[in-house]
Amino acid sequence: MTAAESAVAARPGQGEGATLQGKVAIVTGGASGLGRATALALAEAGARVVVADLDARGGREVADMVGGRFRACDVSDPDANRALVDFAQEQYGGVDIALLNAGVATGCGVGEDFDLARYRRAMGANLDGVVFGTHAVLPALRARGGGAIVATASLAGLAAVPLDPLYAANKHAVVGLARSLGPALAADNVRFNAVCPGFAESRIIDPLRDMLSKQGLSVIPAEVVADTVLRILTGDGTGECWFIQPGRDPEPFRFRTVPGPGEPVGV
Numbered sequence: 001m002t003a004a005e006s007a008v009a010a011r012p013g014q015g016e017g018a019t020l021q022g023k024v025a026i027v028t029g030g031a032s033g034l035g036r037a038t039a040l041a042l043a044e045a046g047a048r049v050v051v052a053d054l055d056a057r058g059g060r061e062v063a064d065m066v067g068g069r070f071r072a073c074d075v076s077d078p079d080a081n082r083a084l085v086d087f088a089q090e091q092y093g094g095v096d097i098a099l100l101n102a103g104v105a106t107g108c109g110v111g112e113d114f115d116l117a118r119y120r121r122a123m124g125a126n127l128d129g130v131v132f133g134t135h136a137v138l139p140a141l142r143a144r145g146g147g148a149i150v151a152t153a154s155l156a157g158l159a160a161v162p163l164d165p166l167y168a169a170n171k172h173a174v175v176g177l178a179r180s181l182g183p184a185l186a187a188d189n190v191r192f193n194a195v196c197p198g199f200a201e202s203r204i205i206d207p208l209r210d211m212l213s214k215q216g217l218s219v220i221p222a223e224v225v226a227d228t229v230l231r232i233l234t235g236d237g238t239g240e241c242w243f244i245q246p247g248r249d250p251e252p253f254r255f256r257t258v259p260g261p262g263e264p265v266g267v
Contacts, residue, residue: 020233021046024092026084028075028133029102031058033202034152037222038099038229039066045230047097050088075102076124081136088140095140097233100133101152105204106167119166126170130177138190146189150229151178153194158243158253171196175241179255182239193232196253197225197244218246 025042029035030051036058039049043066051066052073053059063070069091073084088095106122108115130151141147156164157171178194185192201222228242228250240252 019046020097020230023047023096024050024088024094025097025099026050026052026088026095026137027099027101028052028073028084028129029152030062030099031055033204034197034222034225035099035101036062037201037226038101039063039068041223041226041230042097042099043067045234048092050084050091052084053102073102075100075129075133076121078132078135081129081132085136085140094144095137096144096147098133098137098141098147098149099152099229100130100149102129103152103170103204106164106170108166110165122166122170126167127173130174134177134181134192138185138188141190142188146191148191148193148233149181150232151192151194153178153196153241155196155198155243155245157194158196158241178241179239186238191236191238193238194241195225195228195232195244195250196241197228198246220244220246224250 020042023046025047027035027039027042027049030039030049031053032055035051035053039051039062042049049063049066049068051059051063051068051070052075054072054074056070056072059072060070069087071084071087074080085095102125104122104125106118108118134149137149141149151174153174154167154171156168157175161168174194175196178192181192197220199217199219201219225244228244231250232240232242237252242250243253244250
């Protein structure tokens with residue numbers, strides 16, 4: 001067992017000897033940022049990795065670093081997602097893990113700055129990419145007797161974001177999918193969870209760096225997010241949304257239950 005595998009196995013709350021040795025993982029948005037860091041972490045833990053991205057140069061570089069494979073993929077296209085899964089099966093004989101991580105900044109609001117093309121692009125990557133990716137990979141996971149899907153959401157999926165309501169809408173939808181698909185897929189032995197980082201090291205925060213610096217806000221290293229994904233994959237939870245914030249240990253967000261029925265009205 002490598003040092004990385006030992007670290008995974010020794011994490012609190014994980015079973016003894018937990019490892020991803022021999023598992024096959026797909027990582028969308030794997031050319032940079034959170035996807036890149038997680039692809040590296042998965043490989044260190046023993047997984048064989050298929051890196052998917054529209055950035056062919058960056059994606060191939062990461063694939064070479066992890067000894068894996070690269071596939072260009074527009075996650076907003078259902079056929080491209082199916083082709084990605086087929087490619088992973090052809091290369092490695094199956095799929096056990098999918099990190100549905102690809103995402104983009106919204107770049108517009110709902111007022112005078114509304115831009116239909118930007119809106120469609122954000123919905124296509126941030127939400128459709130998770131839905132289409134899940135739809136495409138489920139048959140492959142079922143064929144292996146089960147597996148795990150982790151979707152990259154955001155703290156914007158757990159809180160109001162007045163400055164970027166459309167991005168918040170994307171990520172709230174991903175959180176809703178995770179909470180709902182967790183129990184829905186349990187019978188297939190497929191676990192579905194989400195990670196919800198705050199401002200984390202990625203291209204999405206490039207326009208915000210000056211603002212974050214002026215406000216004294218810390219940027220979460222991509223490796224912290226990657227480590228959280230590995231904790232999820234080597235655990236046994238499902239339907240969970242793990243928040244990641246500077247100075248706090250990542251853990252599943254505790255949602256309140258909705259109010260139950262009240263007293264009958266007008267009886």
